[in-house]
Amino acid sequence: MTTPIMTESDLRAAVARELPGVRADLERLVRIPGIAFEGFDHTQVERSAEAVAELLRGCGLDVDIVRAGGQPAVIGxxxxxxxxxxxxxxxxxxxxPVGDRALWESDPFEPVERDGRLYGRGAADDKAGIMAHVAALRAFGDRxxxxxxxxxxxxxxxGSDSLERLLAExxxxxxSDVIVIADSTNWDVGVPALTTSLRGIVNCFVEVRTLNHAVHSGMFGGAVPDALTTLVRLLATLHDDAGNVAVEGLVGKEEASVDYPEDRFRAEAGLVEGATLIGTGRITDRLWTKPALAVLGIDAPATAExxxxxxxxAxxxxxxxxxxxxxPKxxxxxxxxxxxxxxxxxxxxxxxxxxxxxxxxxxxTGPVCDAARSAFRTAWDGTDPVDIGVGGSIPFIATFQEMFPQASILVTGVEDPHARAHGPNxxxxLGEFARVCLAEALLLSRVAAAARG
Structure with missing residues (x-):
């Protein structure tokens, strides 16, 4: 017997029914400090994987926790x-990691709702992505x-160091025929997006040495360069006076499809009064299709010491x-x-x-992307999704493209420009999350319908 197809109204009602439980489970996940960085308690990452596995088993999936020399992944x-x-x-x-806890307005691992937003580390990036998948599965049940x-x-x-080994094994x-990666962002609150490009990344360390050992700043200063001043001068060569990256040979283009209003961008970035933007050209080109270079940290004596x-x-x-x-190479x-x-x-x-x-x-392009746009348009009450680039990097997408070349890839998002992923708070x-959950359920339904022709 053919399983009855769920209509749009069926899915709307089912997602609405499941949302309270989905939120409760999201809060349980947020309470687990699963940080894979060195120096953190990796038993919490194990605990997080077990919690995810339990959620997937509850959706009727066959589940394995797998490793390939790194932290545990879950396959259902x-x-x-x-x-x-x-x-x-x-x-x-x-x-x-949470960084300086003093900058958080509440405990990063105790989810708190304020003004329609759920605060906590991972609440957006990316435990909400997990729960959007779970919400869609629960909405369908055995259908x-x-x-x-x-x-x-x-x-x-x-850094997904073991990902390629996991994919190979x-x-x-x-x-799969379709891959949905729920780890990006939407264009704005109330405006969905499909991510169509992402920047890559190279991280490295640069050390300068001018002396074999420290010497008295009064006895030798004025003739001997100190390493910290030398490092600062070297770092200053990485940008021109306008703030464009000045490393010859890096690729850069001007081809973003939309622009970012400067007043909105300044507010969302939290730029202090009087500070100017760096670089030239449209803001979206600076964020999506040109290189960026940042100094993330410096090892040097602390001022107090x-x-x-x-x-x-230095x-x-x-x-x-x-x-x-x-x-990248x-x-x-x-x-x-x-x-x-x-x-x-x-x-x-x-x-x-x-x-x-x-x-x-x-x-x-193609029927899968058409299905996604249709699902987003419905979930956001007629608002068309925007095709965006992303300045951040999700390097494994290129790996998915290489290993599953026949699959259609959709990069969707649970975040919005105010989510502050990776930062404090x-x-x-929550309103957008409800739309994301509905959109994913509609997407699965419309992908199935497209396959039926």
């Missing part, structure tokens, strides 16, 4: 009805019109976001060459690679 499967496609639903259960494979990663925030289990001595060595961590079309090479070439005062410069990830462009807009 439910076979497709005859003739129906299989959809992979991706999210990650690990979270970023799911497609096969599903849920792949919930456990170390995305730490479980390739047959993960094979600094003696009156010239610093012999080190900085750099992060380059690469425009689509660039290559080549970008690291040109950055390294730039740093060595511009060493002030003959300082010794050492550049050390940390990690990288490829940028990507996603083909947003991360939050999820």
């Amino acid at each position: 499967r439910k076979a497709a009805p005859p003739g129906a496609p299989t959809v992979m639903l991706y999210a990650h259960h690990d979270v970023q 799911l019109p497609v096969g599903v494979v849920l792949f919930i990663e456990g170390e995305e925030e730490y 479980h390739r047959d289990k993960l094979a 600094a003696p009156n001595a010239l610093v012999p060595a 080190k900085a961590k750099l992060s380059v976001r690469l425009a689509p079309g660039d290559d 080549r970008a690291y090479a040109v950055l390294s060459d730039h740093l060595r070439k511009h060493a002030p005062w003959g300082a010794q410069v050492t550049v050390t690679f940390e990690h990288d990830g490829a940028p990507c462009v996603i083909d947003a 991360e939050s999820l807009h």
Whole structure:
């Protein structure tokens, strides 16, 4: 007997029915501090994986917790009805470290609602992505019109070091016709988006040395360069006077499809009064299709402990976001060459690679993308989704493209520009989350309908 197809009104009612339980389970996940970074308690990542596995089993999926030398991922499967496609639903259960807890208005691992937003580390990035998948599965119950494979990663925030091994080892289990990656953002509160490009990343360390050891700043200052001043001068060569990245050889384009109003962008970024934006051209090009370079940290004496001595060595961590079309290995090479070439005062410069990830462009055409746009338009009451680029990096998308070349990839989002993912007071807009859950249920229904023709 053919399983009865759920109508749009059926799905609306089912998602609304499931949302209270979905939110309660999201709050339970947020309470688990599953941080995959070195130096943190990785038993909490294990606990997080077990909690996700339990949720998927509750949806009737066959579930395995898997590892490939890194943190645990969760794979859940439910076979497709005859003739129906299989959809992979991706999210990650690990979270970023919280940083300075004094900057949080509430405990980062105790979810709190304020003004329609749920605050807590991972509430948006990306435990809400997990729960959007769960909400859709619960809404369908035993009437799911497609096969599903849920792949919930456990170390995305730490760089997905074991992801390629996991994909290779479980390739047959993960094979899908459509891949939905719920780890991006929407254009605004009330305006959905499909992400069609993401920048890549290269992180590295640069160390300058001018002395074999510290010396008296009065006895030698004025003739001997200290390493911290030398490092500052070297870092200043990375941008021109307008703030554009000045490393020759990095790819940059001007091809963003929409622009970002400056007043809105300044407010969402939290720019202080009087500070100007850096770079030239449209804001969306600066964020999506041109490189960016930031100094993430500096190793040098703390001001409270600094003696009156010239610093012999200083080190900085750099992060380059690469425009689509660039290559991470080549970008690291040109950055390294730039740093060595511009060493002030003959300082010794050492550049050390940390990690990288490829940028990507996603083909947003075809029946699957049409189904996604239709689902979003319905869930957002007639508002068309915007095709956006993202300045952040999700390097594994390029890996998915390589390993599953026949699959249609959709990059969707649970976040909005006010979510503050990775920062203090991360939050999820609960009204938008309800729309995301409905949109995913509608998407699965319409993907199935498109396959039926």
